[in-house]
Amino acid sequence: MSLISALLALRRDPRILKVPPYLSALCILVGVVWLLVLPLNEYSRNTYVSENALLPGQVHTYFTGSEHNIFRAYRHEVAALADSPVHERTQRLGDIFRSSNLKVATQKYEYHSSGRNISNQNVYAILHGPRADATEAIVLIAAWRNMAGEVNHSGVALVLTLARYFKRWSLWSKDIIFLISGDSTSGPQAWVDAYHDSHSPESIEPLSIKSGALQGAVAVDYPAGPWGHRYDKLHVVYDGVNGQLPNLDLFNTAVSIASGQMGIGCTLQRMWKHDDSYQERLQTMLRGMISQGLGHASGPHSSFIPYHVDAITLQTVGDGWHDEMSLGRTVESLFRSLNNLLEHLHQSFFFYLLMQANRFVSIGTYLPSAMLVAVNFSITSIALWVQSGRGASVPNPASTTPNTASDSKPKASTPDMTLARTATGAATLIPTASLAITERHLFLPLAFILTSHFLGLLPLYIFNKTPEPYLRLAFDTTTVVTTLLPLATALLFSKFRRPTSQETILMQCFSLLLLGMFLSALATLNFSLSFLVGIFASPLTFVRCISPPPPNSTSVPGLVMRNRKAISGAVVGLLVLLNPLVVIRAATFYWGKDVVDVLVQAAEGWHVWGLWTQVVIWLVWWPAWFAGSVVVAGGLFS
C-alpha cells in the first residue's frame, strides 16, 4: 500500500513533467545506437539455410560443353533482334521457345503515368514438369532491358538456352515458366498481376496459358553483348516493392550455391568491395535500409514479392574470369533446389537486414530501434496531454532560488496549499493549483490536426497526376508553398482565432500521438521507412511554442522569454530544413540524382507497382511537420 501511495504522490510531483523530453531524447539516442551496434559480431548472426528440402549445391550440374555453343548462337539471335520492333522481337523469341517444344504465349501491356505511355510486350513459355501435376511453378525471368536500360543480351540468351536444356530433364516436379519481360519493372508487374487475375483488363492483356501457384522466381541480369563479357561477382538484389523482402532461405540458397558450389563471390547493395569491416557492414546495412525505405522496384523480381512469391535477381558485375556457363550452372543448381521444395518457403526470416552476403540480423534484434524512435513521440504526446490538463504553472514552493518579485510581498504569492496524507500517515503539502484538472478544449486542436492530414492529399494528388514536363515546376512551387504555409497559418490563427496555450499544446499532442501511432504500425510493415521518417521527424518532439508570459505575471522574464521571438524564428528556420520536400531535394542532390527522375519513378510506382511510400510521406510525415511548424510559428505572432 505504501508503495502505491508513494507512486500516487509521485504522480503529483511537478518534476515528473520535466522528465519526458529527456526520456524522449534517450529513446531516440538508444534507437540510433541500437542500429549502430547491429553490425558487430555479438549482435548479428551468420546466415544459414533453414529449409531442409533445399539442399543447396548438393546436385551435380550438367550445363556445360555443347550447351555453350547453343548459348552463343542464341546470343547472336538476340543481338540481331536488338533494334527490331516489339512485335517482331516477341514473335522471334516465341519461335525459339517453340522450337524447344514449349507452350508459348505473349502479353501486351500499357500503363500511363506522369503523362508518359509505357507499353511493351511480354513473352513467356511454360515447361510442364514431367513429374508435376501443374499445381506449382517456378519462374525464370530475363527482362529485355535491365534496370539501367541496357539490352540484356546474355541474360535473355541464357534463359532461352536453359529453357531448351531444362526441357530435356525428366526430374522436374514443378512447372517452370520462362518469362522474357518487355522491361524490368512494369513488364513483370503486368505479367504477375495478370497471372493472379488482378490486372486492369482494359490496358493489360490476360494470360492465355497459366500453370500452378508460383513458388519462387529468379531473374537474370547479364547485359554482356554478342561477344560476351567475363564477370567478377554476382550482385544479389532482393528488395521488393514497398520494402517487402523474399524469404531469407532463397537468398541464402543463391549465395551458398554461387559461392560454395561455383566459386563466384556474392555481393549486395552495390557494395562492390566488401572487406567485412565494421564500416563496410554498416554501410551495406544502411544502403539496404534506404533501398527498403524507398520501397521502389529494384529489379524484375520486385513485382513478385507482394504476391508472396519469393524472388531475387542475379546481376553480373565487374571484370573477372567467370563466364556465362557458370551463371547458367548457378541457375540450374538453384532451380534444382527450388524443385526440391515440399511446401512454400516459410522456414526462414521474412524480416531481416543483411550486412554481408552471409551475415544478417533478424527482426527481433533490430525492431526495437524503430519502435523506440516511434515511442519517443508517444511519450511526449502523453506528457503534453498531462501538461494541458494542468492549470497555470505554480511556483515551486520548495524552490530555493530567490524570487525577486515575491520577496517583496511574500503573503500574496504564497500559493493555496492542500494537505495530502499517505496511508502511512505522512503528510505532504501540495499546491492546490497543481491538483486541479482543468477542462480541455478539444475541438480546435482536433479540427486542425484532421485538416492538416487531409491537406496532405493535395500534394499526393499533384505529384501523381502532373505530366513530366511540369513536374519540376510543381515541385518547386510546392516547396515554396509548404515552407510558407506554416507561417501563413500561424498568422491567420493570430488574426482570427488565437489558440490558447492549452490548445496549442493539444495540437502538438495530437499530432505527435498520430505520428507515433503511424510509425509504430509502419515499423511492422516497412521497418526502414518508419525508422527514417522517425529520425527526420524527431526534432518535432522537442520544439515548443514559446507563448508570452501572462500579462499579470510579476516575475522577471528569463533569458528565453526576453528573446522568445528570435528563438521562435530560429526554430522555424531549422524546421524549414526538415520540410519533407527540402529533405527530398537535399537527398537527390547528395546522391546526384535529378529530382524529376525521382518524381517520375515515384509516380510510376504509384500507378504501376502499387507503391505506398508517398502516402507515408504526404499523409504521415508532412502533416506532422506542418503541425509542428505551425505550433512553433505561433510564438512569432503572439
Added chain:
Amino acid sequence: MPIDQQKALLFGAAAAVRLLLFTAFPSLPNLLTGRVEISTPVTSFKRLQEGVFLYTHNVSPYDGGVFHQAPLLLPLFSLLPNPAYYPFATNLLYTIVDLLGANALMHIAESGQSATPRLFKSSRKELRWSSIAIGAGFLFNPFTITTCIARPTSALTNLFILLAMAKASQGAGSTFVLALSVASYLAMHPILLFPPLLVLCYDVRATKSKSAPNPLAFTAFHVLSLVVALGGLLYLSALLTGSWEFLGATYGVRLLLPDLTPNVGLWWYFFTEMFDSFREFFLGVFWLHVVSYVPGLTIRLRKQPLFVAVTLTGIFAVFTPYPSIADGTLYLSLVPLFRHLFPLMRYTFLASSTILYASFIGPAFYYLWIYAGSGNANFFYAITLVWSLGLSVIVGDSLYAALRDELDVERPELRGKEVKRI
C-alpha cells in the same frame, strides 16, 4: 440557427458524405465488405447476397451453410435491385438507416435520461453536449461511416437498438418492445437489454404520470408483449421459409459458434485452439459471463437504467461471439450522452489512444498474416485483444465514474477526495 435547420444541415452533410463515398469509390463497398473487422459470418453483406440469391431461386437460403441471418431480411433485400448492377437503392437504404439511428440517438439525448433520471440527479447535470453534437459524433464517426459503406446487417441491428432506447427513454412502452424485439430477432443478444430498458421505461412512465404504475403489472404486460412480438416475428419467418430450420442456422450459429472466421472479438481464437471435448463447457462459461453482467448492473445501478443499457452495449462489443466494429461504434456513439461523467473518468486518453492504435495496427497485422504471409494468426489476435482492452477500459472507467457520481450525490462531503480501497 434554429435547431431544425441545424439538424437538416447535419443530416444533409452526413448523407452527402456517404453517398459521395459510395459513388466516388465504387470498389470501396466491396473492399470493406470483405474485411473481417466489419463483416462477421452473421452480419456480412456478401453472405446476405448469397441468401437472397438462393431465396429468389426458390432454394432454402440456409442450405449452403453460408447464410446465417434472419429470414425476414430476405424479402426486404430481394425487393431492392441487384446491388452488383444498381447499387444506389441499397446505398440509399443504408444511408437512411444511419440517419434514422442518429435521429433516435438525438431523441435519447433530448430526453435527458442520461444525467437526470427519475431517482437520481447528477451533481454535474449542467455539463452536457447538445443533441446535434451527439448526432454529429455518431454520423461522422469514421467507424460508423465504414460500417455504412460495408453494409453489414449489424447497421440495422444498431438502428433498432437505438430506437428501442429512444422509445424507452420517452416512455413509449409498446414501440420500445417492438423495436427491441426486432433488434433481438436480428441479432439475438439485444434481448439482454430488456431488463434495464424496461426499468428505464418504467421510470419515465412514473415521472410522466401522477401515480407510478404497478411494477408487477407493468413488467408482466411488457414481457408478454415482447413474447408476442418475438413469437410473431419468428412465426412469420417460419411461414416465409416453410420450416423451422432457420432457428438452428441463425440463432444456433450465434449460440454455438461453428464458424470460426476471425473477427475483432475474443471467442474465435480461443475456440480454434480448444480441444473439442471442452467446447460445450466453455461455450456455457462464455455465454454465462456475458449474461451475468445484466442482472448485476441493473440491480447495482438501478437509479441510472440508461447508463446500464449503454454499458451493456459496450460489453456486447467485447464479449459476444461475433462482434465487429459496428458494435464498437454503437457503444462509442452512446458514451457522449454521459458528458457529465467525463471529468470523473481517469483513463480517457489511454483508452482512446489504445483504440486508435488498435484500429491502425489491426489492418496492418491482418495484412501481414493473410497477404504478406510473414506474420501469423497470433499477430491479429493480439491486436484484437488490444482493441477489446481499449473498449473495456472505457466500460470500466465509465462505470467507476458513474458510481463515483452517485457517491458525490449521496455523500457531498467526500467530493473531490481520493478514493481508497479498504
